[in-house]
Amino acid sequence: MVEFLTNFSQNPVSVALATSPWVVPTMQCIHIMALAIIFTSVLLIAMRMLGYAWGGQSVRQTVDRFMPWAVASLVALTLTGLVMILAEPLREILALSFWFKMLLLAVGIAISIRFLRRVHTDAAYADATVDPDPGTRTATVLTVVVWLAIIFLGRFIAYDALIWGPLSPIGYI
């Protein structure tokens, strides 16, 4: 795997991206801004579910306000993330933090899709005066926790061996 990735990292596109003085920093900046947007979007929806924010508007209206921004951010995060992987494949693919992050990302997206389907089919969510059911409320809080963990794991990619010790494959190279 290390050998394959080392060879792969020598492909012309990766070399160009990795040696560019601006590509990786620019991708990281966009990645942070997009992550800020998706995190606050998820947080505001959870706060609306708990009755702490966006009062006077239904859950469906709140979701319609924040979800397009969250989806656009997810696209930006994916694209900038892919460029960073291409630029530094060893640093990303070998990191345990990267794979835990991807796992939690899948969990977060799965919970969100279920939640969105519910919000758009159940008429109660279009009524600003109806309290959401406790199960769905818990799901949105869980999404916030998942995104918090994703933020931590994203930063941990840069310190994989330090965080996971001998468990991190990066410690061995």
Add this chain to the structure above:
Amino acid sequence: MNLDEFFASLQYSAIGEWVNSAGPTFPIIESLHVVAIALVFGTILIVDLRLLGLASTSRPFTAVAHDLLKLTWGGFVLAVITGVLLFLPNATTLWLNFEFRTKMMLLLLAGINMLVFELVTVRRVGVWDITVPPPNAARIAGLLSIGLWGGVIVYGRLIGFASAVNDPFALLL
């Protein structure tokens, strides 16, 4: 005591040494800093987009701002605490660092922009609270805020490329 001595005393203080000690202390503080940035930038962006008349237009400006104020300040306090902790172990080089100084300058300008907006434009909020788009003074404040806070993120990220980073792949590139 001159400034060099002052920053050296910070760097070699017990708390500075603690942040820099082996183990996951530094990455954890850095992750918390990213969470704080996400809160500050994400919530400010929601307010700025409302000021520009581009989003959340079905709610009065004061309702949008009220919902987000505590999150913004909570995030800002967390960003300052974690930011000071991250500054300490590299105090002697960081206070001379161009990217760091630019970031502090942009933070100051963002603060001035907010202060002018709060003291001048918000005074007449009763007139434009539900107006879409809001008056030019409010839109200019929103646009300046997005630019300045975006700049804070960019220069904050660039500090990491200017100072020595413990990157196991630095030698491979």
